[in-house]
Amino acid sequence: MTTLTRDPARTTPTRSPRDNWIPRLGGTVWLVWRQHRAAFWTIIAATLLGVLAMLYLRGQMMDFLSAQEPTSRRSGGLPPEFETHIDRMLNIKSYIGYIPVLAGVLLGAPLIAGDLESGTAKLVTSQSVSRLRWLTTKLAVPATMLALSTGVLSSVLTWWWNPVKGLSDGLMWTSFFGATGVTPVAYALLTFTVGVAAGLLLRRTLVSMVVTLGIVVAIGFVWSELWRYLGHVMSISTDNGVGAGRVPPELPDQAEQLGQGTYFLTSSGARLDWTTCLDQVDNDRAHTACLESKHVIGWSLDYLPVDQMQTMQWLGAGIMLAITAAVVTFIITWGRKRLL
Structure with a gap:
């Protein structure tokens, strides 16, 4: 008579203490990562390349400034060669300025619209996964990736710009207001959720991307006209x-x-x-x-x-995040009732 009480083949393998420290994705988080892993790895790679590029260019700029006389640096009498470093910084700043557009059009708009168009949403919600859990995870995972990526790029750009801000008209704080601090993160999350909402309503990927592009451009125009009113004149x-x-x-x-x-x-x-x-x-x-x-x-x-720059940035970010929260509430409410 055997003393075995369960099938050895079904015995759960033991995990070493080292394995407990390794994060493992599971459930809907794993599913969302699996679905959009190409976009997520692209975000990670672009972030790393951007950080490395800014670190290298900042090092070159600081070496150039170290070779100048302290008096010329304080008086703004830097040689014309410094314009090259200014142009590089402005180019990187403009690239970061495209993040909200890409977040809304390429990440937000296809997120749910693609699942509705392909039938994946119906398949997932027909299982044991509730609509609320699926929608929450679909929003949370990309939003976290986007916020971390944008925050890192914005922080490194701020660190690069701080030693030279004000040394030239091109380096004025108003030129870097929307690309430094917390503003880019809030802006990207806003356009991302707007794209998700458009995809949820229109249910077609290409149409949602086109409509989202128009909305994001409109948001950018309104922001460019109104952000100065955030300060105390x-x-x-x-x-x-x-x-x-x-x-x-x-x-x-x-x-x-x-x-x-x-x-x-x-x-x-x-x-x-x-x-x-x-x-x-x-x-x-x-x-x-x-x-x-x-x-x-x-x-x-x-x-x-x-x-007043930081105060204005936080105020603007707060407004954007409030609108983002309202859009997320709409997505969850609408999706739970009319997803399929």
Whole structure:
């Protein structure tokens, strides 16, 4: 009589303590990774290449700056050869700026639309996997990959840019506002979820990609027009006249001037457009008399200081993430009821 109580072939193999430290994918996470592994490995490879490229180019830039006189660096009197390093940084920044478009069109739009078109969604949800679990995993895994990739690239670009920001007009903080800090991560997640929502509604991959492209372009236009309003506008003015030898006030270092230009400041505190009395500018006496009749006493202009950059980025990211959360809620709600 045998003493075996179960089939040895079905005995679960023991795992060594070392195996406990190895992450293993399973269930719907494994399925999502398996479905989109080509896209995920592409994201990982592109991130590594981008980081390596920025590390190499930053090293070259720092070597170049180390060879310059400290006084020329502080005064912004760097040689023309430094423009090459500026162009490289701006090129990398523009590549990072394409991430939201790629996230929405190539990753978000086909994510669920492809499964609906091929019948994979019906197959998966007909098993023991609930629609809620499947939708949550389909969103969470790519979103995590996207956030990590974009965050790493943005952080390395920020590290590259910090030592030289403000040394040139091309390196002003406004040029790097959307490509550094937390903003690119929130922007990419927003366009990604918008693409997923479009795919869920339209249920056709190609159509969803085209529609998502249009929506992402519209989002980019609105963002480019509105992001400056996230800051608290500061003003600087003079009250010693606008005649000969009177120049407009000088902005603080790295400040971004707003509006149409410099305004005239009146004694009552009102501001007039710089084109005031422009038709009499050829006649100094008539021009001066015109400005005096309007009680102009000096110049005034608006600007955004550089120290507001991080606050504006977090505020903008918060708005984008709030919209993203609303889109995700719609995807989950709609998908649970009308997925198939």
